[in-house]
Amino acid sequence: MSNSLEIKDLNVSIGERQILKNFSLTVPKGEVHAIMGPNGTGKSTLAKALAGHEDYAVTSGSALLDGEEIIGQEPDAIARAGLFMAFQYPSEIPGVSIANFIRAALVARQPKGAPFDAKAYYAELYKKMDALKMDRKFTARSVNEGFSGGEKKRCEILQMMMLQPKYAIMDETDSGLDIDALRIVADGVNAMRGPDIGIVVITHYQRLLDYIVPDKVHVMYDGRIVHSGDKNLALELEAKGYDWVKKELAA
Amino acid sequence: MPTEILSPDTFAAQQNASPLAALKKAGWEQFQQLPVPQRTNERWRFSNLNHVKLEGFSLPPAPAKEIQQELLQRSALIEKVSGKIVFADGHLLGEVSLAPELHAQGVILETLSAAAEKHPALLEQYLLKSGTDLGGEKFLALHQAYLKTGYFLHVPKGVEISAPIAVYNWLAADGAAVFPHALVVAEENARVNVVDFYLSRDESAKGFAAAAADIHAAPGAGVFRKVVQNWNEQTQSYQIDNTHAENNSTVTTVSVNLGAKRARFENAIRLNGSGSNVRLYGLTVADQDQEFDQRTLQIHNAPDSYSDLLYKNALLDRARTIFSGLIRVAPGAQKTDAYQTNRNLLLSPDAEANSLPGLEIEANDVKCSHGATTGQLDTSELFYMQARGIPKETAYELLVFGFFEEIIEKVDNEELAGVLRTFVQEKFKRRSAKNLLG
Structure with missing residues (x-):
């Protein structure tokens, strides 16, 4: 299927330890999928492996982004192919301003040597910042340096809006956020939602899904998806807890 | 005519009837007596002394007219200035320029030789009074002996210089030795902004520079000095700076070190007045076989004084850096706030960053810290x-x-x-x- 992110039988190890075990999932454009699961089950590994992090060794399997294999590509090539990962813990980049950072990311998407329309860029950047209620002064600040948890997440959403990816993976974007920050993230995702993007929301808690209503919910356990359902699955999980999944699997 | 700087004949030949002659003679005599730095000298720890060479350098004549024209044209790195001086190979090129309004307010901007004639009392008060405790006394003595092409910037009480005064020091002829001097005096509540450029005309000429600076900030004065060292990589560079900060004065220096084969920079600040506030920033980019040797001293002589030093070094290839910094708090300098940070970024497995931070505190109510990090x-x-x-x-x-x-x-x-x-x-x-x- 060329209009989807199609992950098939993905096996991923960190060092000697296998984390993802024949993981498969297809996210069509236009849908929002939530992946839930207990800690240590491989949710973040999935995000990092898809983004091409060198510490995560893909031993077999594939991930097709609109038909294009991204496994084995460099992280920057994967990003330019259209995959965006919102980090659980975004890095601080001292000395690199947000404006220059996003600009470099956009320039990397242009044909080599093509002129960059700085005026249009700033107009767009300010528009998005206003929508996210970010002070315009942030453009001159170093990326994430000294930001609060909520500001970092807002900065992730800003980048996502500016880079217009085909698929986005939100890696526990809600962790450590208060309810206001949670709303900002959710509003950002909801604003991005549409027929041109597929979104995967990885979360440990159901509460984010009060604000982002997913089309599908998947339960992940021991490196693969063990349950899939609609948004009601999240409520069921919330009521029964993850032990329910573990018991069911053991049976 | 002999021109080697080590030759007494060279020294004698350049002596003249200038009021600086006695000072220069004393420098020459000290130079003769002082030993070359030895490996056992703690102040030269980690320095590669094989690179220290005084032989083979001379005092060249003024560059040819067309070279002077070229260098004057190239001495325009920044356009918005309130004054400018250009030196090449120890000679003034063109004329000293100073904004008329500053001139009208009594600001003095002169070459040292001219200032020695016109303002002997001021020079007597401020020029080369501090020596160095950081190990470079022989180089400072040589600088004193060949003192000529420095400048004197004097800003009277309450006068403010906002756009910087730009001073260009060029090395042009092969084997040239130069001895640039910066004498900057800001009187009470004056504001001064100055930038010194150290540049080479081309990449191949061998050069030797022994520069020094005397910076004085009177009570309430503000001094902002920037030094851009970008000699070519055939040059040996020595810089010995002394700064005096009086009551409630503010001094900020930014040193950018890019050039030279081997560059040693000794930077001593003396916080003599309470409420004085000094910030020292350094940026060094070292590549190939370059060596940057930085020795700093923050001396707090008065209570309620503040100093903060941040030196950042990036190292490539086989480059080496040495940072040795000391905070010294005199007895009675209570409520001192003094900080010192050295950050080294290693961009090659063969580069070597050495860091020697230190504290000497003789007061009991102070806030002092030092730290060094080296990483990739x-x-x-x-x-x-x-x-x-x-x-x-x-x-x-x-x-x-x-x-x-x-x-x-x-x-x-x-x-x-x-x-x-x-x-x-x-x-x-x-x-x-x-x-x-x-």
Whole structure:
């Protein structure tokens, strides 16, 4: 299927330890999928492996982004192919301003040597910042340096809006956020939602899904998806807890 | 005519009836008596003394007319200035310029030789009074002996210089020795802004520079000095700076070190007045076989004084850096706030960064800290940038320039910051980013 992110039988190890075990999932454009699961089950590994992090060794399997294999590509090539990962813990980049950072990311998407329309860029950047209620002064600040948890997440959403990816993976974007920050993230995702993007929301808690209503919910356990359902699955999980999944699997 | 700087005949030949003659003679005599630095000298610890060579340098004649024209034209790195002086090979090129309104307010900007004639009392008060405790006394003595092409900037009470005075010091002839001097005096509540450039006409001429600076900030004065050292990599560079900060004065210095084969920089500040506030920033980019040797001293002689030092070094190839910094708090200098930070970014497995931070505290109610870090680029930062589509080489450059930016922005002058970014980029352009990544 060329209009989807199609992950098939993905096996991923960190060092000697296998984390993802024949993981498969297809996210069509236009849908929002939530992946839930207990800690240590491989949710973040999935995000990092898809983004091409060198510490995560893909031993077999594939991930097709609109038909294009991204496994084995460099992280920057994967990003330019259209995959965006919102980090659980975004890095601080001292000395690199947000404006220059996003600009470099956009320039990397242009044909080599093509002129960059700085005026249009700033107009767009300010528009998005206003929508996210970010002070315009942030453009001159170093990326994430000294930001609060909520500001970092807002900065992730800003980048996502500016880079217009085909698929986005939100890696526990809600962790450590208060309810206001949670709303900002959710509003950002909801604003991005549409027929041109597929979104995967990885979360440990159901509460984010009060604000982002997913089309599908998947339960992940021991490196693969063990349950899939609609948004009601999240409520069921919330009521029964993850032990329910573990018991069911053991049976 | 002998021209070797080590020859007594050379020294004698350049002596004249200047009021500086006695000072110069004393310098020459000290130079003769002082030993060359020895390996056992703690103040030269980690320095590669094989690189210290005084032989083979001379006092060249003034450059040919067309070279003078060329250098005058090139002495325009920043346009918005309130005064300018250009020296080449120890000779003044063209004329000293100073904004008429500053001249009208009594600001003095002269060559040292001219100032010695016109303002002997001021020179007697401020010129070369401090010596150095940091090990370079022989070089300072040689500087004193050949004192000529420095400048004297004197800002009277309450007068403010906002756009910088730009001073260009060029090395041009092969084997030239130069002895630039900066004498900057800001009287009470005056404000002064000055930038010194150390530059070479080409990449191949061998050169020797023994520079020195005397900076005086009177009560309430503000001094902002920037030094851009970008000699070619055939040059030996010595810089010995002394700063005196009186009551409630503010001194900020930014030193950018890019050039020379071997550069030693001794920077001593004396906080003599309570409420004085000194900030010292340094940025060094070392590549190939360059060695940068930095020795600093923050002396707190008065209570309620504040000093903060941040020296950042980036090392490539087989380059070496040495940072040796000492905070000294005199008895009675209570409520001192003094900080010292040295950050080294190792961009090559063969580079070597040495760090010797130190504290000597003789007062009991102070806040002092020192710290040194040496590390490589953060791989999680690189991944983060790549995950946004930025190619690894570009991400690497952005991170390295980000490391510099913290210091570059301290010059607080967009034109000058632009010049510095260009200099640093030129230095990086010599290699492909792929090589950098190893």
